[in-house]
Amino acid sequence: MNKPASIGVFDSGVGGLTVLRALRATLPEARLIYVADSAHAPYGDRSDDFLLERSRQVTRFLIEEGARLIVVACNTATAAAIAALRSEFDLPFVGIEPGIKPALARSDTRRVGVLATPSTLRSAKFRALLHTHASADEPVLQPCPGLADAVERGDLAAPDLRQLIHRYCAPLHAAQCDTVVLGCTHYPLLAQAIQAELGPRVHLIDTAEPVARQAARLWKTEPATPAEPPRLYTNGDLAVLRRMADLCAQQDATVHRWSAAPHGAP
Structure with a gap:
């Protein structure tokens, strides 16, 4: 492998930038490559x-670009694909899943809500997570169709996005949840608006930092001194990726077009 050793990170779009931010804070010496599959x-x-x-x-x-560890910074892709990726590729993978266990530990009332994509909530991996950690305290599960897609459009103050947040937070507010899991990496980008809907006493759980700590435990390559800024790739709107990267304090990251063929995917 001729290219410098890097940590690869990918998501369906810009949401995984919240994980990239945590990775960079935890491993400031590591080279980071990010792919937003926004198309x-x-x-x-x-x-x-x-x-x-x-x-x-x-x-x-990502492997062609030098990745020696890959973070699947997407709850949906982790549930659907990480087991197969680990069996097919000879390098470590770190996935992400909704933080049910820390949410139950944090909750004073045992009233926990989960905001996630419909695919994540219906996945076998998520159901197994519930069975392991929440068998006696069933969380309020709130599917959020369209919310991640609205974030991908890049206008976090758009009225239709705010309407979706209001609609999806209402059942959690009605159930008096005191702790809410952000079960999609796009949702921390909306944390301020979600907090406003749920109220200041509700604790939001984001699992980006535990994912970064797990990646740090597995990262066994020589440090780069100094590390170059992250390289960000997208097959979607470059301007949206740039704007979201800046919002995640990655102003020095470089943004590039990614145009890989879909290999027969529909």
């Missing part, structure tokens, strides 16, 4: 077969 977003509305093929395609590209 195929949102993943939450796609079939598992489609998600696996897209995940393979992105993984191949």
Whole structure:
């Protein structure tokens, strides 16, 4: 492998930038490469077969660019594809899943809500997570169709986006949830608006930092001194990726067009 050793990160779009931000804070010396597969977003509305093929395609590209560890910074892709990726590619993968366990530990009332894509909530991996950690305290599960897609459009103050947040937070507010899991990496970008809907006493759970810590435990390569700024790739709107990167304090990151063929994916 001729290219410098890097950590690869990918998501259906810009949401995984919240994980990239945590990775950079935890591993400031590591080279980071990010792929936003925005041309195929949102993943939450796609079939598992489609998600696996897209995940393979992105993984191949990241390995070609020097990735020696890959973070699947997408709850939906983790649920649908990470087991197959680990069996097919000879490098470590770190996935992400909704933070049910820390939410239950944090909640004083045991009233926990989960905001996530429909695909994540219906996945076998998520159901197993519930069975392990929440069998006696069933959380309020709120599917959020269209919310990640609205974030992908890049205008976080758009009226239709705010209407979706209001609609999806209302059942959690009515159930008096005191802790709410942000079960999609796009949702931390909306944390301020979600907090305003739920109220200041509700605690929001974002799992980006635990994912970064797990990646740090697995990262066994020599440090780059100094590390170059992250390289960000997208097959979607470059301006949206640039704007969201700046919002995630990645102003020095470089943004590039990614135009890999879909390898037969529908």
